Amino acid sequence: MAVSGKPPYDEQNIFARILRGEIPCRKVYEDEWALAFHDINPQAPLHVLVIPKGKYVAYSDFAAGASDAEIAGYSRAIRAVVVALGLEDDGYRLLTNMGPNSHQEVPHLHVHVFGGRPLGPMLVV
Ligand code: AMP
8 A cells, every 4th residue: 555645545435434324333422523433343341443534544644645634633533532431541552454464454544442451462463
């Protein structure tokens, strides 16, 4: 995947359909920049996905091509989700997958927020 330029965006990816309201989600938070909802297959007691409203495949094209306002808005939205979930005191993990080696499944940028128990070592392979 090219880091510069904008890779093709699949308008039918599942998170695009959630953003358009075509598929339901268990919403946690929404603002001008981002939508957050519970992962359908949670890997921790709290497992929430935060997605930007713009059409970005993954972190690389977002960081390269999004406006400063989008980047700030998305970053602050992630923190707002953490606060809404009550995770600031006990801690949490943020993770985003990008491209084939990461096993990214959905080609719309998303940050996973994990929390609710001690999360153990960083990578399980
Ligand atoms: P990734 O492997 O980083 O692309 O993660 C994709 C995540 O999306 C997985 O954790 C899936 O369980 C989750 N997922 C897929 N479809 C849905 C859906 N309709 N609603 C909520 N989460 C979903």
